[in-house]
Amino acid sequence: MSTLFTRIIDGEIPGRFVWADDRAVALTTIAPITDGHALVVPRAEVDQLTEADDDLLAHLVVVAKAVGRAQRAAWQAPRAALLVAGFEVPHLHLHVLPAWDESSLAFANARQDVPSAQLDAAAERLRDALRAQGDGARVPAALGSPAL
Template identity: 45%
Template structure:
């Protein structure tokens, strides 16, 4: 059975994709700790990050770092948060988000889907896409 992440990647269900190639995709989470909160995932359904082949893991981290740099620059964040977490979707993913303190590292502080502003989510996705394009990362 396909995961919700695979369905976003394939276009089966809507998602705010900011980056995609043959092996890695990145899209905004529907429950962000801050606008710009992005998930970096392997296209292949791999449940645990420890099972991801080293070359793919390196590529995922390269994409996460590029997104993190855009987040710091474009969202006026002190840092880009990086977190591996999540039992709710059996598809490995890296969380990258604007961070000015440790609060974002507690995903329990995330906004619920119905609390987010769709216009702000769309703007955040476009900001990341533009930033990646400007740096030649997309």
């Protein structure tokens, strides 16, 4: 059975994609801790961090770095944070988010009631920042598509 993330990547469930390449996607989360909170997800179904091969893990971190750099620029955040928990979905994913302090790192602060228009706007802001930093070739043409 496909994971939730595979179903999103395959277009069965909507997603707000900000990055896509042959090995990974990045999409904004529906329960952000901070505006611009994104998930970097391998296309391959890997259950958790410790099961990923080194090349894939290195690639995910490179993508997370690019996303984090864009988040810092778009939200004028002093830091980009990287969290790996993996309890929500049994498919490896890296949480990347603009951070101002340690409360920006608490999953307990995830907001469940953010209006769709606000989530769309945050995703577009991040997509614009990725383009501005030279990563436009990896920003999908449409917000809801993981295809380039």
